[in-house]
Amino acid sequence: MKKGLLIIIMMLLLGGCWDEAQYKDVTIVPVMGIEKDGEEIKTIFSFPTFENGMINYSTSEGKGFSTWNARYDANQRTMEALNLAHLEVLLVSDNLAKKDIYEPLDMFFRTPKNRITSYIAIIEGDMEQYFNLPEDVNTDVADFYPELLHTAVLYTFVAENTLGETAKILREESMDLSLPYMTLNEKGIPTVEGIALFSNYKFTGKTLRKEESIAANIMKDNLGKHTYLTYKWRQKESPITIEIISVHRKIKITHDKIDLNYVIDIGVDEFPKNGLYKNDMRRETENFLSDEMKRDFNKVIQKTQEAKSDIFGFGRRVHAFHSELWERGDWQETYATFPIEVDVKVRMKRTNILD
Known part of the structure; x- marks a missing residue:
């Protein structure tokens, strides 16, 4: 009886989660960007900071010969480790996607803690501009991009492309990938312009405009709510x-x-x-x-x-x-x-x- 009670007490004391991470040791990253910078990979991370009871968003940049290496470099510039377990949106530059999109994405599929239900989109131009939203956008990047892409899915502008779905298609020879394509309008505000067309692992540089993208989704019988x-x-x-x-x-x-x-x-x-x-x-x-x-x-x-x-x-x-x-x-x-x-x-x- 005493032995059984002792075992129960020990189980309660030793219980825990093998992959537990204390929030005081990490900073949550809701939006991440990856682009090509010469021969290196450049990453940008947006994460919350707390000052005087207010939540603001800061960015950290890193460079390296791979996405993981660039993330490690960015980690050294933050007070806590950058955690991607709650990543909502991943932005990939068109210049990087034209090379081979799977290679910079590989690290997301290796670690169980990484979230593969995140949205993924291709952007045109300089990545930094997409992390410095103009004053006309009365919100931060952590709210702006998830809502922008959610609305695009809702109205059939694009399909619901996640990291997980992207990985599945990239492993096939019999189907090609298409991802939301974003540009900056005349006010510098990011907009979903349509979809980027891939052939095998590479962005072809060709896109479908928003109206054409809607038609393509109708053809695939992949309708949003509207x-x-x-x-x-x-x-x-x-x-x-x-x-x-x-x-x-x-x-x-x-x-x-x-x-x-x-x-x-x-x-x-x-x-x-x-x-x-x-x-x-x-x-x-x-x-x-x-x-x-x-x-x-x-x-x-x-x-x-x-x-x-x-x-x-x-x-x-x-x-x-x-x-x-x-x-x-x-x-x-x-x-x-x-x-x-x-x-x-x-x-x-x-x-x-x-x-």
Whole structure:
């Protein structure tokens, strides 16, 4: 009895977590940036500091021959160790992504403490500018970037790209990566401009604009909570804004082409000309939208083929079911010239609360 009681007491005293880290010994990093600086890697870390009861954000920079080495260098310039367990956003410069994006990301997948559900985005230009937000932005980087990217996902500007999802795609030969692409507007405020297209491990330097990015996500049936498209119907001298309700797609792959067939259910959110309660007008509108969306989809296909970037994952089906086609050579090279035909049918499900 006494022996059992002693064991219980010892278990309570010795209980703990093997990877416990005291917050007094570390500083939490919510946003991190990586860029190429000559032959070295440069890292920037944003972390909170406390002064006079107020929370402010400071930055620490480091350089090295690898991401880990640059982080170690930055650690020597802070009072506590930089901890990435709560990292929310990782920004990668376009000049670094054009080399080989996996190499600078490798360290994030080696340590169990690292968070791989963080957002990742490609930025254009100097990284420091993205950590020094202008006064017009009434918040700090720790809040700004997670909210900016969350909104972009919510409205289907980009897919929900995390470090974990990025790692999965980078390990595949049959699908290429696409990541949010950010630039600075005329006021120096970071904005999501669309998506960066990758071929194998490298950023191609080619991007899809925001409208094209939305179309690409519709094609992948990867919708956010809200998906809107606006067209100018010149014949009717009227704008028309639609919301995508659902996407039904069929993919047929043969040895000589890919057929993509889409049936897309939509609601009409704006159409000043009205008259959609009339069958003729309804059919005419559906035909107009079908043609416009088909044109948009073909533009996206053309751009991704020019970039040799199969962001749709057609290669997965080819690899699984069409070995002869897969064995023609590098899939990205095959995809670049492979015939792809698109057909779109729009069905109007919601028009007007008065109809």
